Amino acid sequence: MSEYKIVTAALIVIGNEILSGRTKDANLQFLGEQLNDLGVRMRECRIVPDIEEMIIDSVNQCRAKYDYVFTTGGIGPTHDDITADAVAKAFGTSLERHPDAEAMLLAKYKPEDVTSARMKMADIPVGASLLKNPVSTAPGFRLENVFVMAGVPRIMQSMFKEFAHELIGGAKVLSASVTSYVPEGTIGMRLGEIQDDFPDADIGSYPFWNDGKPGTNLIVRHTNPDIVNAVCDKIVLMIRNLGGVPVDDNRPG
Amino acid sequence: MSEYKIVTAALIVIGNEILSGRTKDANLQFLGEQLNDLGVRMRECRIVPDIEEMIIDSVNQCRAKYDYVFTTGGIGPTHDDITADAVAKAFGTSLERHPDAEAMLLAKYKPEDVTSARMKMADIPVGASLLKNPVSTAPGFRLENVFVMAGVPRIMQSMFKEFAHELIGGAKVLSASVTSYVPEGTIGMRLGEIQDDFPDADIGSYPFWNDGKPGTNLIVRHTNPDIVNAVCDKIVLMIRNLGGVPVDDNRPG
Numbered sequence: 001m002s003e004y005k006i007v008t009a010a011l012i013v014i015g016n017e018i019l020s021g022r023t024k025d026a027n028l029q030f031l032g033e034q035l036n037d038l039g040v041r042m043r044e045c046r047i048v049p050d051i052e053e054m055i056i057d058s059v060n061q062c063r064a065k066y067d068y069v070f071t072t073g074g075i076g077p078t079h080d081d082i083t084a085d086a087v088a089k090a091f092g093t094s095l096e097r098h099p100d101a102e103a104m105l106l107a108k109y110k111p112e113d114v115t116s117a118r119m120k121m122a123d124i125p126v127g128a129s130l131l132k133n134p135v136s137t138a139p140g141f142r143l144e145n146v147f148v149m150a151g152v153p154r155i156m157q158s159m160f161k162e163f164a165h166e167l168i169g170g171a172k173v174l175s176a177s178v179t180s181y182v183p184e185g186t187i188g189m190r191l192g193e194i195q196d197d198f199p200d201a202d203i204g205s206y207p208f209w210n211d212g213k214p215g216t217n218l219i220v221r222h223t224n225p226d227i228v229n230a231v232c233d234k235i236v237l238m239i240r241n242l243g244g245v246p247v248d249d250n251r252p253g
Numbered sequence: 254m255s256e257y258k259i260v261t262a263a264l265i266v267i268g269n270e271i272l273s274g275r276t277k278d279a280n281l282q283f284l285g286e287q288l289n290d291l292g293v294r295m296r297e298c299r300i301v302p303d304i305e306e307m308i309i310d311s312v313n314q315c316r317a318k319y320d321y322v323f324t325t326g327g328i329g330p331t332h333d334d335i336t337a338d339a340v341a342k343a344f345g346t347s348l349e350r351h352p353d354a355e356a357m358l359l360a361k362y363k364p365e366d367v368t369s370a371r372m373k374m375a376d377i378p379v380g381a382s383l384l385k386n387p388v389s390t391a392p393g394f395r396l397e398n399v400f401v402m403a404g405v406p407r408i409m410q411s412m413f414k415e416f417a418h419e420l421i422g423g424a425k426v427l428s429a430s431v432t433s434y435v436p437e438g439t440i441g442m443r444l445g446e447i448q449d450d451f452p453d454a455d456i457g458s459y460p461f462w463n464d465g466k467p468g469t470n471l472i473v474r475h476t477n478p479d480i481v482n483a484v485c486d487k488i489v490l491m492i493r494n495l496g497g498v499p500v501d502d503n504r505p506g
Contacts, residue, residue: 021285032274079445117441188370
């Protein structure tokens with residue numbers, strides 16, 4: 001039965017620079033794909049500025065609602081890195097210097113480079129465990145179901161790979177895609193009927209234009225490969241009945 | 254006084270494909286930058302799946318909290334396009350066929366291409382006004398402070414440009430950046446002191462590595478150019494005092 005358990009996650013991206021458009025987030029796409037492979041479904045992403053109360057609210061709303069919560073950003077050595085403190089407050093606790101984190105940072109930096117700003121990165125909420133950072137040493141942390149990671153994609157990815165085995169996923173969502181040059185507006189009704197026949201399949205319709213020619217990419221997602229295939233067969237039949245040709249048909253496995 | 258009014262916005266990105274990692278959102282960055290130019294600050298972005306209650310909740314929470322709310326995605330002709338209906342429900346109203354939208358769609362399609370799926374795109378919430386879509390005709394709509402747009406970036410951008418003049422911005426945030434090869438951990442404390450001296454300036458610190466050399470990009474944002482310049486001057490002095498050289502110093506023009 002547990003293979004059909006649905007395990008959910010949310011990502012909270014923290015940083016003014018994402019909201020102003022200066023920096024483009026790259027963490028959602030990476031995490032969405034990685035979690036999917038682990039049987040964890042990304043259900044929501046919130047992008048919030050470096051404002052304490054917004055981080056606290058997002059963390060508390062999401063940790064109550066989803067199995068896992070990930071945050072990226074705001075754990076560096078400068079004044080605008082307020083994530084650790086905000087997460088501590090969300091849990092009603094405070095920061096304390098973690099001896100292992102302190103030892104790692106002291107081992108990394110030359111004595112003249114040991115600044116109080118850098119050592120601040122060893123302060124994590126009481127009760128949290130460290131998340132290793134193979135790229136730049138300064139660790140993230142896990143507190144209950146909340147995983148606090150760096151914002152720089154290369155560092156975040158290396159941290160995630162270190163603890164990914166701790167995540168307990170549910171049923172993995174398999175996906176297939178069928179692409180054709182039949183426009184969305186032409187397949188709309190029939191596709192809705194297929195959706196009605198398979199109410200728990202996730203059928204997504206994504207229009208595209210290729211050299212000015214409209215087409216549709218249909219994505220079918222379900223935990224059961226037989227259902228994915230049955231929906232795809234219906235879609236292929238629908239496309240042919242509408243006089244179209246499936247130009248691409250990718251099934252799971 | 255109105256030039257110092259703070260006008261805020263949120264973006265709600267609707268679509269399973271963004272959360273699964275299949276598609277990378279490109280709308281936040283565009284809107285963040287465009288709104289900033291208009292004196293509107295993007296304060297939050299939520300990315301939610303094609304689930305009615307999540308769209309309703311996000312719209313209602315955000316429209317109460319921010320001056321403007323923008324949504325992207327889910328207004329096409331297929332069964333998974335549920336945004337118009339969800340927004341109508343968020344406002345406690347329902348959809349009705351809008352005569353102008355209907356006329357535009359009928360003028361666009363050949364009679365044999367007029368499907369009920371396509372005409373569904375003329376159904377918008379009671380009381381909403383249309384947002385023109387110069388690329389693919391099917392309109393978005395505005396209901397009070399909520400602007401509902403297409404998800405395809407090219408279409409969203411063309412829609413936004415049509416109605417951008419309707420937005421009433423406040424004080425425009427000016428930004429400057431100073432870049433150097435002084436690492437974040439070295440400038441952390443001093444930078445915090447500069448922030449303390451200018452508590453209402455937004456000073457962001459963004460580490461980078463260039464050919465393995467660590468550096469920091471400092472972004473200063475404020476509505477008053479004199480304050481932006483004063484903070485940048487302090488930052489340049491700090492970098493020089495730490496033995497560094499500002500390799501890039503971009504002030505508001």
